[in-house]
Amino acid sequence: MTQFIKKVSSFFLCLFLTAQAFPGTAMAAADWPDNISVQADGAILMDADTGTILWGQNIHNQYFPASITKVMTALLVIENCRLDDTVTFSHDAVFNVESGSSNAGINEGDQLSVKDCLYALLLKSANESANALAEHVAGSREAFADMMNARAKELGCTNTHFANPSGLNNPEHYTSPYDMALIARAAFNNPIFEEIDSTTYYKLPPNSINKEGLAIYPGHKMMRKGSPYYYPEIVGGKTGYTTLAGNTLITCAEKNGMKLITVILKGSTPQYWADTRNLLEFGFNNFTSLKAADYEKTYSSITNDLNFSGLSITKPEALVLDPDSRIILPKTADFYDAQPELSYDISDDDPENAIARINYRYQDRVVGSTFLEINDSLVESAVKSKLDDAPGTEATETSPEAVDASAGKDAAKLKADRAAQAYREKALRPFEIPLTVWLILGSVGVTIAIGGLIIFMIYRKHKEEQDSLVRREQRLKRLKESGVSADEFDSLLQQRRGIYTTRKKGWRKGRFKFR
Structure with missing residues (x-):
């Protein structure tokens, strides 16, 4: 009989959770938009917040990237250096470049800050700056290329291999539209990279060649107001060109709370500007970005129905949804067309207080996620309550009574901190049904x-x-x-x-x- 009760109970619990997850009659979801084409051989449009692929063409094919490689170079430098570090340009850094390739007029022995080198790298596409930064970070260009490949693997790249920090021709130097979008997404989610790359004017300090310094501007024409290709929503980007790679281009744009990334590989001039504009217009016109916490109701009753780790609380919300997580959907779709999937697979890169992830799936693709997190205010309230209850006195600070009171406060704070830590350890386990x-x-x-x-x-x-x-x-x-x-x-x-x-x-x- 006991086993029968357990089976019946489990059945009705499943029914309860199913009813919570599907409150209404399911309707057919709107089709995913795809009414666009580009002339470039490889191209992709990705949502920067969620990593969702909105549209793509040959996204896993391998191509030569040319100078858009420098986006990865800049990201690695920012992650491994201080901006005020001094970089000394070696003979190899200055002269181990192809004749006639992009440079910022920096000579052997010149010294610049990492920050100045990054501006030269991203705005002027300076190859000597790429070499010098690689040597500064890793000791050699070859060792830096190893770091690039390791970082690319961490980001999920599977069709990428870097042989140098600049993107100059090398048969072992290649990437794909999807991999390059992953790299660009990580870069534009880094505030230092975005600040540097979005700059439209910068003056490098004087050096042995440019005694008055050098004014530099971005090569991305869609960022420049005087250009016929100007696009006001552009955040930043990077151009590239070699005879083998053709025209390559990374672009990031933001509008109406939605941040998009495009990658063009094996393009042609001036068509690759038009391809990029068409991709961005397609994205902004057909999709919308929503904060999951503003709409998610499926899991709102969990905190009210369950005794969370046995903690006695005055507030009903033991768990809260991450307020910033987004999902992206076609404009013709509803938030509830996306199906939530609860997962306890939490990584070190996820929010510290997260105990579960909710992935949202629309048709055959994941369109975003959010996190169920411990409500920190509960822990803070518990600690404050314990401190307020600690023994105290109104005696002067130098009196024995004040010393005893202070000791009591310290002991109470230590006890409260331990209690808070114990709560966190218990709370980070998957919650149980009472x-x-x-x-x-x-x-x-x-x-x-x-x-x-x-x-x-x-x-x-x-x-x-x-x-x-x-x-x-x-x-x-x-x-x-x-x-x-x-x-x-x-x-x-x-x-x-x-x-x-x-x-x-x-x-x-x-x-x-x-x-």
Whole structure:
């Protein structure tokens, strides 16, 4: 019986959670927009907040990236250096470049800050700056390329291999539209990178070649107001070109709370500007970015229905949704068209207080996620309450009473901190359903099971009666066809029953007599 109750309870719990997750009648979700084309061989449009691919063409094919490589170079430098570090330009850094390639007029022995080198790298696409920064971070360009490949793997790149920090031609230096979008997303989510890359004018300090310094501007024409390709929503980007790579371009733009990234590989000039504009317009016109916490209601009752780690709290919200997480959907879709999937797979990169992730899936793609997080205000309230209850006195600070009170406060704070830490450790475990809930569900399940059994017995009896009537009708039909009346049949039936009863009684008497 116990096992039966558990099974029934589990069944009704599943029904409860299913009802919570699907409050209304499901409607067919709107199709994912795809009414766009580009002339570049490889291209992608990605949402920067969620990493969702909005549109793509040959996104996993391998291409030469040219100077958009420097986006990865800049990201690694920012992650591993201080901006005020001094970089000394070696002979190899200055002269180990292709003749006629982009440079910022920096000579062997010149010294610049990391910050100045990054501006030269991203705005002027200076190859000597890429080499010098690589040597400053890793000791050599080759060692830096190893770091680039390791970082690319961390970001999820599977079709990328870097051989140098600048993007100059090398058969072992390649990437894909999808991989480059992952790198660009990480870069534009870094505030230092975004600040430098979004700059439209910068003046490098004087050096041995440029005694008055050098004014530099971004090569990305869509960022410059005087350009016919100007696009006001552009955040930043990076151009690239070699004879093998063709025109390559990374672009980030932001509008109406939505941040988009485009990558063009193996493009042509001036078409790659038009391709980029078309991708951005397609994204802004067909999609919308929503904060999940503003709409998510499926999991709102969990904190009210469950006893969270046994903590006695004055506020109902033991867990809160991450306020900044977003999902992206077609404008013709509704938030509730995206199906939530609860997961306890939390990584070190996720918010510290997160105990679960909610992934949202629209048709065949993940369109964003949010986190269920511990409400820090509960811990802070608990600590404050314990401190307020600590022994104290109004004695002067130098009196023995004040010293004792201070010691009491310190001890109380230590105790409160330990209690808060213990709470966090318990709270970071997946929450459990209280025994009371199980008992209620079990009793409900038993009641329903008994009611179902009674209904089944009534149904079975009714069916037997109906079957008996059907059989009688069939017999009467056969009797009529054979010329025997119903009365004659009943008389014969009574006679047979009498004979059967007499025989049965005699058999029983004989049986008992035998025994």
